[in-house]
Amino acid sequence: MNWVTRHMKMSDMPSLLSWYNNEELHYTANAKSFKPYTLDELVTYWEEKLNRPNADYYLILVDGKAAGRVSLKKKNEYVEYAILIGDESLYSKGLGTEITKYFVDKVFAKHRAPSMVLEVRKDNGRAIRCYEKSGFTITKEFRENGIPMYEMKVEKSKIVNKCT
Ligand SMILES: CC(C)(COP(=O)(O)OP(=O)(O)OC[C@H]1O[C@@H](n2cnc3c(N)ncnc32)[C@H](O)[C@@H]1OP(=O)(O)O)[C@@H](O)C(=O)NCCC(=O)NCCS
Numbered sequence: 001m002n003w004v005t006r007h008m009k010m011s012d013m014p015s016l017l018s019w020y021n022n023e024e025l026h027y028t029a030n031a032k033s034f035k036p037y038t039l040d041e042l043v044t045y046w047e048e049k050l051n052r053p054n055a056d057y058y059l060i061l062v063d064g065k066a067a068g069r070v071s072l073k074k075k076n077e078y079v080e081y082a083i084l085i086g087d088e089s090l091y092s093k094g095l096g097t098e099i100t101k102y103f104v105d106k107v108f109a110k111h112r113a114p115s116m117v118l119e120v121r122k123d124n125g126r127a128i129r130c131y132e133k134s135g136f137t138i139t140k141e142f143r144e145n146g147i148p149m150y151e152m153k154v155e156k157s158k159i160v161n162k163c164t
Contacts, residue, residue, distance in 0.1 A: 003095060006061070031144035075113075100131065
């Protein structure tokens, strides 16, 4: 698939709005309550997000068209990863795995963090499979707003060991 990623810009907000306001997509990916946004509300929210010093946000483009987003949040001991592909016609074609592997390599090449961590709903089988194919394993089970969740982690040392 012909994809690239680049840093998110405020001019990307109209593309993000349709994903934020898709209730089914929201509950596939989130345990938080659904809340629709207006474009103005989303712009205000993202103006603050894009100024966060310890986070990087990327837009995924497929054939030049906005298709999803990735976030990396730098914590003390790890980098927190999240991905959302908004275009359903692209699901289960390997895109999420290709992008996740790309960011795992990028983070471990660039940051000192020994691991990457993410949270996923236990009922999101497609995402869990994507993360497992990218090297993540389940490390914790918990509930958020009553929804069963997994924490998944990939460790740099284990990736390096696999290659040697
Ligand atoms: C999760 C997401 C990033 C995965 O990207 P993707 O391109 O669809 O995933 P991939 O094609 O790389 O891998 C998906 C795998 O799950 C499998 N799969 C699909 N539905 C499944 C299900 N219900 N249960 C288990 N596995 C499933 C696919 O067959 C594929 O595995 P395979 O290659 O071994 O056949 C993307 O689907 C997405 O953004 N979905 C909506 C938002 C979301 O869930 N974000 C994650 C929040 S934690």
